[in-house]
Amino acid sequence: MVIEPKVSELGEKLRIVYVPAFDFKTSQISVSLLVPRTINLAENIIIPKYLTYSSKDYPSPARLNAQLENLYGAVTGGTVIRRGESSKVELSATCINNKFALDGEDISFKTLELLLNLLFNPCADAEKFDKEKFELIKRLKIEDIESEINDKRQYAFTRMIETMCKDEVFGITKAEILDDLKECDEASAYKAWKELLKNATVQINLVGAFDEEKSKALVEKYFSTVERAPLENETVFVESAEDVTEVTEEMDINQSKLVIGYRSGMKSKNDNFYAEQMMVDIFGGGPYSRLFMNVREKLSLCYYCSARLYREKGIVVIQSGIEKDNKQKALDEISRQLEIMKNGDFEEKDFIASKSAICDSLRGVCDTPDGIDAFLNTKIDEEIIPIEEIIANYEKVTREDIVEAAKKMSLDTVYMLAGKESASNE
Amino acid sequence: MNNIKEIKSEKLQEKYYEVTHSSGLKMMIYPKENYSSTYVIFGTRYGSIDTHFKLENDKEFTAVPEGIAHFLEHKLFESEELDAFERYAKTGASANAYTSFDRTCYLFSCSKNLDKNLEILLDFVTHPYFTEATVQKEQGIIGQEIKMTQDEPSWNLLFSLLRAMYKIHPVRIDIAGTVESISHITADLLYKCYNTFYNLSNMAFCVVGNVDVDTVIKVADKVLKEQKPVKIERKFFKEPKEVNEKYTENRLPVASPIFALGFKENISTPERSNREIIESSILLDIVCGKTSALYNEMLESGLINSSFEFEYFFGYGYSAAIFTGESNKAEEVKEKLIDRIKELQKNGIDEADFERVRRKLYGRAIMAYNDIDEIANNMIASEFAGECVFDDIEILGTLTLEELNNRLKESIDTECCSLSVIKPEGD
Numbered sequence: 099m100v101i102e103p104k105v106s107e108l109g110e111k112l113r114i115v116y117v118p119a120f121d122f123k124t125s126q127i128s129v130s131l132l133v134p135r136t137i138n139l140a141e142n143i144i145i146p147k148y149l150t151y152s153s154k155d156y157p158s159p160a161r162l163n164a165q166l167e168n169l170y171g172a173v174t175g176g177t178v179i180r181r182g183e184s185s186k187v188e189l190s191a192t193c194i195n196n197k198f199a200l201d202g203e204d205i206s207f208k209t210l211e212l213l214l215n216l217l218f219n220p221c222a223d224a225e226k227f228d229k230e231k232f233e234l235i236k237r238l239k240i241e242d243i244e245s246e247i248n249d250k251r252q253y254a255f256t257r258m259i260e261t262m263c264k265d266e267v268f269g270i271t272k273a274e275i276l277d278d279l280k281e282c283d284e285a286s287a288y289k290a291w292k293e294l295l296k297n298a299t300v301q302i303n304l305v306g307a308f309d310e311e312k313s314k315a316l317v318e319k320y321f322s323t324v325e326r327a328p329l330e331n332e333t334v335f336v337e338s339a340e341d342v343t344e345v346t347e348e349m350d351i352n353q354s355k356l357v358i359g360y361r362s363g364m365k366s367k368n369d370n371f372y373a374e375q376m377m378v379d380i381f382g383g384g385p386y387s388r389l390f391m392n393v394r395e396k397l398s399l400c401y402y403c404s405a406r407l408y409r410e411k412g413i414v415v416i417q418s419g420i421e422k423d424n425k426q427k428a429l430d431e432i433s434r435q436l437e438i439m440k441n442g443d444f445e446e447k448d449f450i451a452s453k454s455a456i457c458d459s460l461r462g463v464c465d466t467p468d469g470i471d472a473f474l475n476t477k478i479d480e481e482i483i484p485i486e487e488i489i490a491n492y493e494k495v496t497r498e499d500i501v502e503a504a505k506k507m508s509l510d511t512v513y514m515l516a517g518k519e520s521a522s523n524e
Numbered sequence: 525m526n527n528i529k530e531i532k533s534e535k536l537q538e539k540y541y542e543v544t545h546s547s548g549l550k551m552m553i554y555p556k557e558n559y560s561s562t563y564v565i566f567g568t569r570y571g572s573i574d575t576h577f578k579l580e581n582d583k584e585f586t587a588v589p590e591g592i593a594h595f596l597e598h599k600l601f602e603s604e605e606l607d608a609f610e611r612y613a614k615t616g617a618s619a620n621a622y623t624s625f626d627r628t629c630y631l632f633s634c635s636k637n638l639d640k641n642l643e644i645l646l647d648f649v650t651h652p653y654f655t656e657a658t659v660q661k662e663q664g665i666i667g668q669e670i671k672m673t674q675d676e677p678s679w680n681l682l683f684s685l686l687r688a689m690y691k692i693h694p695v696r697i698d699i700a701g702t703v704e705s706i707s708h709i710t711a712d713l714l715y716k717c718y719n720t721f722y723n724l725s726n727m728a729f730c731v732v733g734n735v736d737v738d739t740v741i742k743v744a745d746k747v748l749k750e751q752k753p754v755k756i757e758r759k760f761f762k763e764p765k766e767v768n769e770k771y772t773e774n775r776l777p778v779a780s781p782i783f784a785l786g787f788k789e790n791i792s793t794p795e796r797s798n799r800e801i802i803e804s805s806i807l808l809d810i811v812c813g814k815t816s817a818l819y820n821e822m823l824e825s826g827l828i829n830s831s832f833e834f835e836y837f838f839g840y841g842y843s844a845a846i847f848t849g850e851s852n853k854a855e856e857v858k859e860k861l862i863d864r865i866k867e868l869q870k871n872g873i874d875e876a877d878f879e880r881v882r883r884k885l886y887g888r889a890i891m892a893y894n895d896i897d898e899i900a901n902n903m904i905a906s907e908f909a910g911e912c913v914f915d916d917i918e919i920l921g922t923l924t925l926e927e928l929n930n931r932l933k934e935s936i937d938t939e940c941c942s943l944s945v946i947k948p949e950g951d
Contacts, residue, residue: 099558121558123536123893159823163815167880170887194887197537234824241829244779245850248677349777350949353671386613398664401672419672447613454616454636461635462561465733466894 099464103474103482104310108318111299111328115474115482116310119467123198125206125306126467127213128190131298132331132478135185135267140278141290142185146176148227148235148287150189154219165212170194172209174216182333182367182410183267186478187294189217192468195307206308207316214320218295225288232284240279243272250515254355255417258513261345262359266334268411295324299331301478305467331479335365335412339510346514354422355515357415358432363506364412368480371409372491373499378407378414379452380500381439386451388435388444393418399428414507422516429512439504442497449497457489526741533914535921538893540903541737547748549724552903553740554732556896560635562733563896564642566649567629567904570721572699573840574626576759579720585759588717589708590694591666591701594623596714598662599654600630608648617641625695626839627908628721633897638735639743646729646747652718654711667703677778681848681946685784688769688942693761695842725753728907733896761841765790767942774946781947782831783854785861788940789843796838798911799919802885803931804836806923808845809881810873811864818864827857845936854945862938869936872929882920889917 099119106114133142156162166172172193179186193209196202221228247253256272263269282290302317339361362374382389382405393403403418420428438444463469463485474482526546532539540554571593576585601608601621612619617634630649634641673679683698690696700706731740767788796804812819812834822828832849851857892898899913906913 099560123890158820160815160817160820163813164880167815167884171884171891172887192891194890198887198890237826238830241780241850242831245831246779248778248782250675250777251672351777352674353668384613384618385609394665398661399668401665401669419668421668451613451616455613455618458561458616458635459618459633462633465559465561465896 101464101470105482106314108321109326111479112321112326113300114302114304114314114317116308116313117303117305117470117474118308118310119305119470120195120307122306122467123195124192124467125195125209125308126190126192126303126471127206127210127305128188128303128471128475129213129217130301130303130475130478131187131294132181132184133187133294133298134329134331135180135183135270137297137329138290138293139185139270140275140282141287142187142294143178143275143279144232144235144239144282144287145291145294146178146187146189147239148232149216149220150174150176151235152221152231153216154221155215157221169205169209169212170199172205172212174213180268182331184331184333187298188475189213190471197307204309206306207312210304210308210313210316214316218320218323220291222288225285227284227288227291229284232287236279236282240276243276243279246272250349250351250355251417251419254357254513254515255415257345257347257515258357258359258415258511261343261513262413262511266336268333296327297329299328299479301474303471303474305470333367333411336361337363337365338506339508342509343511345511346516348516348518351515351517353419354425354517356418356420356425356428357513358509359511359513360414360416360507361510362407362412362414363503363508367409367412369412370499370503373495373503375407375409376452376456376492376495377439377500377503378405379456380444380448381405381435381504382416383452384455386448386455388438388448389416389432392435393428393431397427397431399424399431403428403432413510425514436504436507440501440507442501444500449500453492453495456492460485460489460492528737531912531914533917535917536890536893536914538914543737543741545741545744545748546750547724547744548751548753549727549729549744549748550907551729551740551744552731552907553735553737554730554899554903555735556733559733559896561633561896562635562638562731562735563631563633563900564645565629565631565730565900565904566645566727567627567908568721568727569626569908570628570717570726571624571626572697573694574721574758575694575697577720578757580755580757586716588713589701590697590705591699592706592709592713592717593628594700595662595666595706595709596717597621597623597628597630598666599658599714600649600652602658603648603651603653608644611644611648612641615640615644623699625699627904629904631900635734639739642731642740642743643747646744649722650748652715652722654714656711659709659711659714663706666700666706670698670700670703673698673700677776677782677946678848680774680776681782681784681944684772684774684946685786685846685942685944688772688944689767689786689788689844690842691764691768693763693842695839720754720756723754724748724751726756728904730900730903730907732900732903758840760794763841765940767940770942772942772944775949776946778946778948780850781852781854781945782850783848783857784944785847785854785858786837786942787845787936787938788942789845789935790937790940791843794841795909796843798906798909798915800931800935801836801838802916802919803923803928804845804935806878806881806885806928807932807935808834808836809884810877811868812847812861813881815880818860822857822860827851827853827860854943858941858943862941865932865936865938869933873925873932875925878925878928882923886917886920889920
């Protein structure tokens with residue numbers, strides 16, 4: 099679908115992006131608040147969940163959920179993600195397109211009203227969140243984080259990042275976060291909520307069928323009640339690794355997880371981005387990639403072996419699940435494939451495959467409201483450029499650009515979560 | 525001759541075309557106006573539970589190694605010349621495949637070169653090429669896939685629950701089999717399964733998105749040859765009413781104990797209708813959905829946390845209501861759920877609760893028609909169940925409270941339940 103985003107700047111680092119789209123079955127709303135990660139780190143983990151659990155007007159989750167059911171099963175969500183060295187707190191909602199409402203109600207407007215109500219009217223009294231509810235959400239968040247160990251792939255990834263970025267904000271450990279979480283209380287969280295509204299770079303996406311003026315006026319009304327002093331969001335890019343750190347940890351698991359971190363050489367998130375992204379894709383993206391074709395298909399060492407660029411931090415992470423005894427074999431093949439990238443010895447068909455696959459999937463991004471919303475959210479603190487322009491930028495990437503990008507890669511950390519027994523426990 | 529029929533839903537404001545292709549393949553073509561991309565699935569009614577089968581003229585049932593349907597899915601991508609991934613690499617499509625308990629599906633999405641991609645998909649799925657050497661190569665890759673899932677507590681939990689609930693039905697075996705079972709797979713066995721289940725009369729094809737009927741038919745006419753339909757007989761596993769084990773416990777590296785609780789439904793026919801499925805979804809939501817008193821009470825008292833979920837789990841010859849989550853007191857969660865179910869069975873469901881959930885599911889039924897992948901996957905599931913994907917929204921409108929109360933009494937027997945728990949190591 100071809101989209102035409104309309105951007106309204108409501109103030110410094112505060113804007114609405116409205117994408118009129120009437121063919122979809124749903125409308126999608128998101129409010130993203132971006133702040134430096136070091137500020138109220140733990141509180142900002144609790145806040146989105148607390149805000150979407152209940153509010154002053156809907157003081158119990160049963161009341162809130164009943165209202166959502168009344169809005170034809172509208173769905174709300176509250177999340178926080180690490181985005182470079184910032185936290186992105188997000189409240190979102192999906193509801194049906196107005197034309198399907200049985201009594202002609204303006205469901206998208208009502209859903210926007212509800213979402214803003216949750217963001218601005220939490221259950222609170224005397225500068226404190228409700229103690230009981232706060233303690234519940236705090237427990238749930240702590241349990242969520244502790245349970246990350248259940249997902250071994252995610253756990254190994256987190257451990258690699260903690261090792262690789264141990265002196266950077268990006269690498270603040272899970273243990274440190276848990277300690278902070280245990281410290282925070284209903285008063286510190288209330289204060290952090292106030293600061294979030296004041297300090298964040300805010301983008302509100304409205305995708306679907308909305309009354310533009312009415313929606314804009316409502317957002318303005320809510321934000322006019324808070325004092326705004328947005329902070330800069332900055333991320334440190336380490337251009338190259340000084341030496342290689344190797345860490346192996348053991349766990350009672352069947353398959354060992356190998357996670358390798360590289361510094362891409364990028365100086366900022368937009369530094370040579372298109373060539374970097376395509377280089378990583380040829381190296382370890384789709385099934386046409388060097389790692390898939392060789393580590394998996396040719397050597398049968400694994401089921402998955404992939405590389406991914408983390409643009410917001412300028413690092414590249416390779417992940418694979420292997421037999422413990424095959425570690426060296428896998429490492430040798432991965433570095434052999436990287437050498438092929440650096441020497442420009444990859445095949446023309448690899449280059450074409452990656453370019454066609456990336457451009458093909460970009461053309462489909464705007465076929466769902468959440469696809470559009472996710473795309474807009476990659477641009478929170480920068481200019482929103484059309485997808486067509488992004489595709490054109492990829493089209494311009496040459497083989498030489500790929501080689502240049504590959505040459506800048508430097509190996510930083512090799513992390514292995516190893517099974518306790520040796521290979522053959524079959 | 526190709527027979528084309530238009531299928532419409534007024535409520536959803538949607539339509540698609542059902543084509544019975546001259547080759548014998550049923551095709552569903554669903555154009556979505558203004559969409560840029562297209563999502564395509566070619567599927568067969570063949571999954572991990574099809575471990576014993578025969579064709580009309582066979583004297584005896586053939587028993588095959590566990591995990592062979594999934595193995596076959598991996599191997600079908602290969603050919604004597606370029607494999608399917610190499611062919612897609614030239615067109616830019618994003619391709620994949622999956623095997624479930626009762627179906628195997630090959631899919632791709634693309635926003636360019638649709639005709640070429642359709643040709644690749646129809647061609648590689650209808651042209652198997654298996655040799656002992658390529659079978660050997662795959663053992664390593666799938667062996668790693670199996671080990672990966674063995675390390676996933678939620679996967680482990682589901683299968684330990686299924687083994688506790690089912691005594692003989694093959695739903696109790698892992699979809700990918702075991703490292704041991706797949707070592708018995710040979711090229712000949714793969715051909716045997718292929719020639720049985722990959723007959724066009726046992727398959728379906730869905731195209732959703734930026735597409736028109738003629739494009740699809742033209743490619744199908746070119747690639748597909750008329751095939752004589754086959755009659756497949758699947759061994760019917762008469763599963764007893766009672767569960768295999770009431771309680772199972774395992775240990776894995778998890779943060780805190782996780783549980784799965786399953787109520788085994790006593791069924792007299794192998795398949796559940798769309799109506800029964802929708803009724804069960806509403807019932808589970810009323811028992812412990814996010815608005816229910818029980819859910820909020822358990823959450824607030826610390827008995828469960830945000831990982832709590834439930835689903836109506838069903839397929840050919842099995843169905844169950846399954847609840848999963850994290851809890852130090854899984855037995856207590858079980859007791860509370862049973863009490864609530866019994867109470868509702870005795871006193872009946874509150875009308876307001878029913879209307880509330882019905883309204884929500886009406887909205888959700890509409891929401892399901894945005895994503896072309898969701899539409900295509902729902903369509904193929906409905907087709908294999910012998911129903912129409914648009915029926916759901918009509919059913920929602922005609923359901924009655926009385927029906928729902930009856931369904932609750934008939935489908936959940938609180939005596940027939942299994943609890944499976946995974947505890948942290950060294951506790």
